[in-house]
Amino acid sequence: MIQRFEDRAALASALARDVAAALKSGLDAQSAASLAVSGGSTPKLFFEALSKISLDWARVTVTLVDERWLDEDSPRSNAALVRQHLLINKAASARFLPLYNGADTPEAGRPALEAAVAALHLPFAAAILGMGEDGHTASFFPGGDNLASALAPTPEQKLETMHAPGAGEPRITFTLPVLAASDFLALHIEGARKQEILDQALSHGPDEAMPIRAVLRYNPKIYWCP
């Protein structure tokens, strides 16, 4: 289902409202709820809208669907984006679980992160994915060294490392089954170019060429604006 909005502000406020409702349902049913968000350039307005909504944020753990293996002082750090634009206002009391821990490589950092992730309340009450113009989502990149295992139906771990020609830097990502099991699964994309990429992904073709296809099979709610 594609929901189309007239502009970025309208999309941000609708997505924030729907994510907050999913978190509230999770908190009504159990003692805590987890939220996985994407990084990149798209989510800022959505983060700011969500941060202003009243919720029992102290019972919410926010994490990332994926991370670039970089210090938080890098402008490409997804964690830095979350700290600056989501963990503010009413959401300042949420707990944050970053996916970068300063180890030399994601492979070296992964065991400690797997242990931290094991303490999360899963499934995620909500997971919000983005999409790159190469058809990647989370860090499921075309040509990624561990793409097959990240997309496998029964991965051994919740996290997978990724190196790919188009990724810019090494990555770590939640695997597809963990994200797809979320109570509320959404894809947030903006702009005419990404609409074209989405149309291409919705047509027949291999997941390896456009890994977003693997997510589309789970029928995420799609939020789009020009």
Ligand SMILES: O=C1O[C@H](COP(=O)(O)O)[C@@H](O)[C@H](O)[C@H]1O
């Ligand atoms: O590298 C990444 O890119 C995607 C898409 O980012 P955008 O800048 O095109 O919005 C993002 O969803 C992902 O979390 C991030 O690591």
